[in-house]
Amino acid sequence: MTAMGKSASSHGVAVPLSSGHVETVLSEETPITPREYRDFQEFLEKTCGIRLGEKQEYLIVSRLSGLMAEQGMASLGHLLEALRQDAHGTLKTIVIDAMTTNETFWFRDMAHFRILSDTIFSGADRMHRPLRIWSAACSTGQEPYSISMMAEEYRRVRPGRLPHDVEIVATDISTRIVAEASTGIYCGMTLSRGLTAQQRHRFFSPQGECIRVNPEIRRRVEFRSMNLTQDFSGMGRFDVIFCRNVLIYFSNALKKSILDKIAETLHPGGYLFVGSTESISGFTGRFEMVAGHGGIAYRLKD
Numbered sequence: 001m002t003a004m005g006k007s008a009s010s011h012g013v014a015v016p017l018s019s020g021h022v023e024t025v026l027s028e029e030t031p032i033t034p035r036e037y038r039d040f041q042e043f044l045e046k047t048c049g050i051r052l053g054e055k056q057e058y059l060i061v062s063r064l065s066g067l068m069a070e071q072g073m074a075s076l077g078h079l080l081e082a083l084r085q086d087a088h089g090t091l092k093t094i095v096i097d098a099m100t101t102n103e104t105f106w107f108r109d110m111a112h113f114r115i116l117s118d119t120i121f122s123g124a125d126r127m128h129r130p131l132r133i134w135s136a137a138c139s140t141g142q143e144p145y146s147i148s149m150m151a152e153e154y155r156r157v158r159p160g161r162l163p164h165d166v167e168i169v170a171t172d173i174s175t176r177i178v179a180e181a182s183t184g185i186y187c188g189m190t191l192s193r194g195l196t197a198q199q200r201h202r203f204f205s206p207q208g209e210c211i212r213v214n215p216e217i218r219r220r221v222e223f224r225s226m227n228l229t230q231d232f233s234g235m236g237r238f239d240v241i242f243c244r245n246v247l248i249y250f251s252n253a254l255k256k257s258i259l260d261k262i263a264e265t266l267h268p269g270g271y272l273f274v275g276s277t278e279s280i281s282g283f284t285g286r287f288e289m290v291a292g293h294g295g296i297a298y299r300l301k302d
């Protein structure tokens with residue numbers, strides 16, 4: 001899986017410096033030492049939970065060489081030293097932004113959206129408050145906006161149902177990604193990945209070469225940056241949590257602790273979605289499986 005705008009390469013990357021000359025960092029000539037790799041693995045896991053496996057040095061090369069060349073840092077050791085002295089956390093934020101994988105697309109795992117509409121929305125038809133949904137690693141926003149489009153469509157074809165509508169909180173650790181998502185503007189390849197021409201026409205408006213999510217879809221979604229390794233107590237309670245395609249990057253202990261916090265954050269009988277290739281079995285006994293449309297949701301046991 002390669003994040004958008006982040007190219008993978010196993011070689012050093014040549015980057016022009018502001019001084020004009022080109023320097024190659026993290027190449028065969030200036031390799032990452034085992035000690036530097038271990039220290040960087042530790043930094044990343046401690047800061048955001050992401051575990052770099054063995055022989056994933058290429059990810060550091062492809063994602064951080066440009067930044068390091070720009071900053072005049074000749075080795076990963078220099079970057080680690082700068083991170084130690086980064087009192088305001090500015091460099092840390094940039095490094096995390098670069099190291100996260102933001103792959104996503106519209107209506108990813110369609111079965112989840114069918115369960116959302118047919119089981120969860122229809123079960124909440126007479127709710128006396130908004131249905132609260134958390135998109136807990138929202139990346140560039142396709143997930144929360146897809147949820148909002150489902151809610152829009154559900155309410156359009158069933159007038160009077162879901163009378164208090166749906167509220168969506170969308171969070172991600174990457175502040176850059178959250179800022180991008182909140183503009184609701186999509187260009188290039190992202191337009192076609194998972195959206196039909198009809199959905200594009202109905203829920204978006206042209207914006208130059210790009211398209212922008214219409215206000216009636218945008219208004220349900222509140223974006224914030226948030227690290228899943230931290231406390232969830234400021235989030236309030238939810239009826240549904242989408243935590244998809246992010247637990248795979250974490251250790252088993254962290255997965256377990258996040259699933260425990262999710263269980264505490266859901267209303268009784270609330271639903272959890274994880275990625276279609278992820279499983280929660282062995283990490284928590286608090287959910288029961290609900291199968292439908294070829295997909296799986298997890299319902300918090302009463």
Ligand SMILES: C[S@@+](CC[C@H](N)C(=O)[O-])C[C@H]1O[C@@H](n2cnc3c(N)ncnc32)[C@H](O)[C@@H]1O
Pocket residue numbers: 048049050100101102103104105108136137138139140143171172173174177226227228229243244245246249275
């Ligand atoms: C592969 S994307 C998944 C996007 C979307 N949920 C989907 O399934 O299409 C993973 C996202 O998790 C975010 N992420 C990684 N570590 C995180 C953490 N500790 N807290 C919150 N978000 C994190 C990344 O920034 C990235 O945008």
